[in-house]
Amino acid sequence: MLKPFTNQSPCLPQDPGWDDGFGFGYRELDAFWLARWTQESGWEAGRLYEQQGASLELSLAANVLHYGQAIFEGLKAHRTREDKIVLFRAIDNARRMRASAARLVMPPLPVDDFVTAVHSVVRANHKWVPGYQKGSFYLRPVMIGTGQVLGVAPAQEYLFYVFGCPAGQYMGGSRVIVLSAAHRAAPYGTGAAKTAGNYAGCLRPQKIAKEMGYVDALYLDARDDFYIEELSGANFFAILHDGTLVTPELGSILPGITRDSVLTVARELFGWLTVERRLSIEEVLSDAVEAFYVGTAAVLSPVTTINYRGIDYPIADGEPGPRAERLLQALTAIRLQEQPDHWDWVKEITI
Numbered sequence: 001m002l003k004p005f006t007n008q009s010p011c012l013p014q015d016p017g018w019d020d021g022f023g024f025g026y027r028e029l030d031a032f033w034l035a036r037w038t039q040e041s042g043w044e045a046g047r048l049y050e051q052q053g054a055s056l057e058l059s060l061a062a063n064v065l066h067y068g069q070a071i072f073e074g075l076k077a078h079r080t081r082e083d084k085i086v087l088f089r090a091i092d093n094a095r096r097m098r099a100s101a102a103r104l105v106m107p108p109l110p111v112d113d114f115v116t117a118v119h120s121v122v123r124a125n126h127k128w129v130p131g132y133q134k135g136s137f138y139l140r141p142v143m144i145g146t147g148q149v150l151g152v153a154p155a156q157e158y159l160f161y162v163f164g165c166p167a168g169q170y171m172g173g174s175r176v177i178v179l180s181a182a183h184r185a186a187p188y189g190t191g192a193a194k195t196a197g198n199y200a201g202c203l204r205p206q207k208i209a210k211e212m213g214y215v216d217a218l219y220l221d222a223r224d225d226f227y228i229e230e231l232s233g234a235n236f237f238a239i240l241h242d243g244t245l246v247t248p249e250l251g252s253i254l255p256g257i258t259r260d261s262v263l264t265v266a267r268e269l270f271g272w273l274t275v276e277r278r279l280s281i282e283e284v285l286s287d288a289v290e291a292f293y294v295g296t297a298a299v300l301s302p303v304t305t306i307n308y309r310g311i312d313y314p315i316a317d318g319e320p321g322p323r324a325e326r327l328l329q330a331l332t333a334i335r336l337q338e339q340p341d342h343w344d345w346v347k348e349i350t351i
C-alpha cells in the first residue's frame, strides 16, 4: 500500500553520516516518485509517495519478472559551494530512457515528465543531498513492464518510478581485465539500451574480475573479440602517443552522458583532437599514453593496468596521467557551477 507523500514527516536522522562518506547503497529516504501507464490512459501525471517501508505489489506474471522489460537511468545532483542544488544533464537521461524504451517496446515517457519526476524527488529529499564536496545525490529512474503475460509479448501496463540516495564513490580502482569468452553485447543486440538484462549478464564477468583483483572486466566486441567496447558500468577512453583522445564508437555500447561530456569538453574547451572509432586492445596496449573510464556513478578514473591474455600491461608508466586529471577537474568544476557551462548542462533545483 503506497501512501501519498505530504511533506509532513521528513525522516532525516540526527546524523545521516555525512562525515563517514557514503558508499553506494540503497537507503530509504522520505519520498519517491511513481507514475503508471495503461493502454487506455497512457502515462498518468505521477506523484510523490512516502518511501519509508514502501514496496511494489506485482502480479506473478508481470512481464519484468520473467521476460525482463526493465530499463533504468542514473544521474546526479550536487550541492554547490553557494549551497544551491544542481542537476547535471537530466534532459539527456530522459532522452536516453526514451531510446531504451523504444528498444524494449515500452511506452516512451515524455521528457518533461521525466524532468518533473527527478526534480520533485530531489526537492522532497533535499536534506539528503550531501554538503559541498561531501558526495552527491544519485537518482535512479526505473521503468518496468508490470502487465501480466505468459507468452513472449510486451506488457500492457507499466510503472515508472524514481528514487534517490546520497552517494559516495562507486567504483574506484585502476586495474581492469579482458576476460576470455566474456562479451557484454552483440551487434544489433541490446547493448546500447540501459536495460536490466545487460547488467545481469555482466554480473559473472564482474565477479570473476573482482576475485582476480581487478575493478571490473573490460569487454571486447562480440564479432572480432578484438575491439574495446566498455566496462560493466562505464565507458572507456584512451589518449594515444599523438595526443588524440579516442573512445569506442557507438553501436553496441551504452551512449554514456559522461562520455559525451568528456568528448565535448576535450574538443570545445581544450581543443584536443577527439575520435570515436573502433579501438583495438592491441592499439591501446602499444600506443596509449593514458587510459580511463567514465560514467555518472564512476565519474572519471584512470586505468593504469590492463590484463590481456593473462598478462598485466601497464599503460605508459603505470601511473595516472595528467590529461585524465585535467578532464576530471573541468567536469567537476562545470557540474558545480565553478566554471562556465557553455552547453546548458547544469540546472538549479529550486527548493
Ligand SMILES: Cc1ncc(COP(=O)(O)O)c(C=O)c1O
Binding pocket: 074, 230, 231, 232, 233, 234, 235, 254, 255, 256, 257, 258, 259, 294, 295, 296, 297
Ligand atoms: C554499461 C554502461 N556504460 C557506460 C555508462 C556511463 O554512462 P553515463 O555517463 O550516462 O552514466 C554506464 C552508466 O553509468 C553504464 O551502465
